[in-house]
Amino acid sequence: MDLLRNIRYNAVTKCLHATASNQEPQQMTDKKAPTTYQTMTEDQQKKQTQHDINQSSVSAEALEPNQQTESKSKATEQINNVEQQLQQTIVDLEQKIADQQKELQDSKIRNLADIKNIQERYSREAATTKAYAHQYFAKDILDIVDALDQAEQSLDGKQKEGIQLITEMLQKAFQKHHIETIDPTGENYDHHFHEAMAMQPSETVADNHVIQVVQKGYRIKDRLLRAARVIVAKNPK
Template sequence: MNDGPPDERREPPEGREALEEEASGGTLAPSAELEEALREAADAVADPVEARGQPPTRGMRLAEGVKLPSDENRELREELDRLRAEADDARRELGRHEDRFVRLSADFDNFRKRVLREREEAHRYGSENLVKELLGVVDNLDRAVEHARRSEGADFESMLQGIELVQRQLQGALAKHGVTRIDAEGEPFDPTVHEAIAQKEEGTVPGNTVLQVFQPGYRLWDRLLRPARVVVSKPPRGADGGGEGAEG
């Protein structure tokens, strides 16, 4: 038997003493800040009732700042749901902008074509009013040339040559701008380019034939500026009746 003094078992320290012993058991001495935090935590654990209503200590503040994994997962799910909702809104907004872009592109293409067409027409027919004014000059030259041809003498011959020269120059200038003359004598009457001012009985040509051009017509490219004013033939009187009598 062991005659020595009985083995006194030391009870494990609790509360503040346990924290101080644990802190002092390391190889390095605890810092003053750590000792203060340990004391505050030990006091709160030793008497939680007294700690109620007291201002939060540093240890309590550190404990409150810790987030559990479940809290982090919930925040991540909420953030993911928010990002998904924003992505759906962005896709819908993108679809609306794409539809608007398609409509605007079609409108712009139509506008561009219309502008090009109007520009071409303005370039092609921009001199229409000027040409109409010059047509009267051409008519007067035509009459002067016709009068000179009916006259006699050397003076009239030289005058005729000068007028014919001016006539050719003016007609050439008009032709450069797309003006063409409609001379329809001997052709069938065409109401789209001819204007009948009189009818004349003529048995040597078919009916509705242009016998005489009183005033020539003109075109500007493919547009009619004015129709040719003409005299149109018609069958002699009694020609149809004689035929009917012969048949009877």
């Protein structure tokens, strides 16, 4: 601050001396009255110069706080702008994270649902495989059962009793494995489980009903092993 005042003092002094020098010839030519500064003594001139310097310093010092305030305001505004940008960036990132978390949660739920469906399908397939695993073996035995039925009809006495005993044992084994006999005598013809071998009129059996079973049918639960071969009544209207 002292250096600044000295510089300003020297500048003002030079300016005043220059003004005085320029005015002396003019006084001699025009014979005008001397200026107030020229009539001052050397001490008064120094005091006036110092006063002018002080006034300049006061003016400069008065401007400095305004400049500082303006700079501070600009800095504060810049800081506020940066804070707003950072805050918006944080909000955007939080929203992005929330969206990604929701997407991951939805994906997790879908994956769990898919896994559950696969497990349920596998369980059903395993149960079905277990339930019908012996169907091919059962089909091979049906021919033996047919032979035993024919032998039972043609034999009598103890031989017939022996055949009947074997047949009963086979029927119990069939029941254990859910193998059912299809014997639709007198029932309405059903093409899902019956195979019509012939059509003939009947006075005792209603139209489209089974008159006679030529060969019994078999099924495992709801799956057909062999259709029953039947003769169906076809009465003229």
